[in-house]
Amino acid sequence: ISRSKSCTGSAGDSDASRGSCSPYRVVLLGASGVGKTAFASIFAGAADSMDSDECELCGDEEFEKEVEVDGEAAIISLIDKPSWDSECDQNCPMQSGDAYLLLYSITDRASFLRASELRIALRRCRPAQHTPIILVGNKCDLVRRREVSPNEGRACAALFDCKFIETSAAMQHNVWEAFHGIVRQLRLRRDSKEA
Numbered sequence: 785i786s787r788s789k790s791c792t793g794s795a796g797d798s799d800a801s802r803g804s805c806s807p808y809r810v811v812l813l814g815a816s817g818v819g820k821t822a823f824a825s826i827f828a829g830a831a832d833s834m835d836s837d838e839c840e841l842c843g844d845e846e847f848e849k850e851v852e853v854d855g856e857a858a859i860i861s862l863i864d865k866p867s868w869d870s871e872c873d874q875n876c877p878m879q880s881g882d883a884y885l886l887l888y889s890i891t892d893r894a895s896f897l898r899a900s901e902l903r904i905a906l907r908r909c910r911p912a913q914h915t916p917i918i919l920v921g922n923k924c925d926l927v928r929r930r931e932v933s934p935n936e937g938r939a940c941a942a943l944f945d946c947k948f949i950e951t952s953a954a955m956q957h958n959v960w961e962a963f964h965g966i967v968r969q970l971r972l973r974r975d976s977k978e979a
């Protein structure tokens with residue numbers, strides 16, 4: 785992904801918006817081929833209809849972008865990592881993210897199982913924290929190739945104490961809902977900390 789827009793203005797200028805505008809580090813996790821790059825492309829604006837958003841290319845795999853969720857600005861720093869071993873060290877994204885989109889493909893049961901493994905690895909890396917996570921069943925446009933039902937996805941999310949959404953990056957269906965959902969969860973956590 786090479787497209788970038790310049791990011792103007794510091795997000796945290798006013799006290800009212802402070803906190804809402806420090807970047808949220810959101811990490812894309814999932815097996816190879818599930819659609820992480822497609823998600824990152826939509827986020828980065830390659831095929832995005834939200835033209836007013838501002839985006840900055842921060843590196844090969846990290847994009848920073850301002851989005852508006854429920855009338856409030858937020859900056860997401862999206863980290864798109866290829867799948868990697870679930871062992872974690874200090875630098876691994878399992879330690880550094882504020883929130884996670886855990887992707888699988890509804891056409892690939894192995895990727896669903898991989899998502900479970902990654903969820904368990906996340907819990908192991910960050911046992912004491914309630915980290916916002918959304919389990920994302922991508923490629924829901926491929927109805928005839930479906931291997932994982934929505935109910936299985938929902939049940940898995942309930943088991944793992946995270947939210948669930950089905951998406952199609954190809955159809956741009958629910959992708960922004962997933963990003964907005966993660967911002968809402970991060971805000972809930974922020975608000976409960978501030979209270």
Ligand code: GDP
Binds near residue numbers: 820923951952954
């Ligand atoms: P990654 O390895 O997780 O980054 O997966 P990619 O984003 O590279 O996607 C792998 C392949 O699946 C590519 O050919 C994408 O075009 C395709 N793909 C990604 N998302 C979708 C989707 O929602 N629907 C369909 N039909 N194909 C998708």
